[in-house]
Amino acid sequence: MSIKRSLLSVPLRISTLAMVLFLMIGAQAFAAHPDVSDSEEAIAAGKTLFNANCKTCHKLDQKYTGPALRGVTERRTIDWAKNFIKNSSALIASGDAQAVAIYKEFNNLAMPSHTFLSDTDLENLLSYIEYGDKGSSDAEASAGEGSEASSGGSGVPSEYLTIIISVMVVVLLLILIVLGLIISVLTKYLNNQNLDEDEKEFINQKFDFGKILKSDAFVIIVTALVIALVAKTAIDGLYSVGIQQGYAPKQPIAFSHQLHAGQYEIECQYCHTGVELGKSANIPSANICMNCHTHIQNVEGKDGISPEIQKIYNAVENNEPIEWVRIHNLPDLAYFNHAQHVAVGGIDCQTCHGQIQEMEVVHQHSSLTMGWCIDCHRQTNINTAGNEYYDKLVQLHSDSKNALKVKDIGGLECAKCHY
Structure with missing residues (x-):
């Protein structure tokens, strides 16, 4: 009987020891990086940099247009992270295996360079990435973002x-x-x-x-x-039903936003004339294209005018509209007004549509889910300076220590977006 008891106790003792070792190794693996400051000053400065340069494409704990960022100093070296943030294109061009792998994983979409950031800026940015907003803003955003295709939105990515x-x-x-x-x-x-x-x-x-x-x-x-x-x-x-994030249909004319909005810096409002005036941004007619192409003579192929430009001429001559394929679709039950956001709110096109000036083929950048819109209304500050319309609201909100946000002026009311 003593032998039986001793034999039965062996697995329990060994498994207990193994689990203790596993927990110790796990704790060490998830320990904070010693080279990244966790001071409140560094995190606050890093958050400002993140919101200004990274928020459009990245989230801390969730895969978005780019990869989830938290833990990057554990997955990569500090120097590598700094080099990638400053100029990812150069790192990719050098053949760096990790940079190339990320580039391919996200459909060959290169991150804009941030060469203007100093070494201190980069360290503050990494401090915020590792220690900032744990269990606060991301948890709040996940309340309505369960429809994100890639993760559950509960802090830890799937x-x-x-x-x-x-x-x-x-x-x-x-x-x-x-x-x-x-x-x-x-x-x-x-x-x-x-x-x-x-x-x-x-x-x-x-x-x-x-x-x-x-x-x-x-x-x-x-x-x-x-x-x-x-x-x-x-x-x-x-x-994932009804979510078309990344949708990039083939258009009847191979129009390049990278060439027109990027290289030639044509303003979005020049072609999408309704963006500051009404609900829709308007799909530009062929006549708007001809405003430029009537006078441009150097866009030609080997045998004269290129086939894509010829399609515009044919549409004008035959008085037929170009049948562009709609990319961004909202359900009929949702109401969105471009003028309210662009003209009044001062929201940049890139906030919702991504870096459109870098897209050869336009794709749907954001999820456009209700949770995504609600999160924006919770996070976006109202610019009240010089606008008497907000004076009374600012006075009523003066007791609060937080800035006046869209949610404070009815941005979360159902009737604002639903008829």
Whole structure:
């Protein structure tokens, strides 16, 4: 009986020791980077830089247009992170494997350079990325962003959870292998001792794997795992219904925003004339194109006018509209007014549409979900300077220590966006 008790206690002691070691290793792996300051001053300065330069494409704990940023100083060196932020294109061009991998993962979309940031700016930015807004702004944003296709919006991205679970499974398998080796060694040792028949029978009993597979407990566990996996897949699929983030249809004319809005710096409002006047931004007519192309003579192919430019001439000559394919679609039950946001709110086009001046082919940059809009209304400050309309609201809001935001003037009311 004493041998049986001692043998039964071995796995418990070893597994306990292994779990302690695993927790110690995990704690060390998730420890803060010693080279990144966690002071309030550095985090506050970094947040200002993040909101001004990074917020359009990045989130701290969630994959967005770009990768989730928190933990970058654990995944990469500090110098690499600084170089990538300052000039990712140069790092990609140099053949850096990590930079090239990120570039390919995000559809060859290069991040704008930030060579104007000083070394101190970069350190403050990394401080905010590692320590800023934990469990506050991202948790608030996740309240309405469950429809984001790539993650659940609850602080820890789904890809991180997958990695953590995979690591735990590997560690558990290693523990089982070590336990098996220890039991094998102990069995050989005890067989060389003077034992009675009952003890020898207990020590040399065979492990019946088939009996475990047929047991009720095993069937219940496997069934529960399958049901959970199917349920998660179904829920993720339902959340992605109607989400067209990244949608980039082929247009009847290969119009390049990178050339017109980027290289030639043509203002968005020149072509999209309704953006400051009404609900819609307006799809430009062929006549607007001809305002320039009537006088431009150097956009020609080998055999005269290029085929794409010829399509514009044909539309004008035949008095037929160009059938552009709509990219950004909102459900009929939602109301959005461009003039309210652009003319009154002073919102830049890039805030919703991304770096449009860098897109050869335009794609839907933002998710355009209700949660995405609500989060913007919660975070965006109201510019009240020089506008008497807001004087009374500013007076009523004066007791609050926080700046007046869209949510404070009815930006979260259902009737604002829904008829």
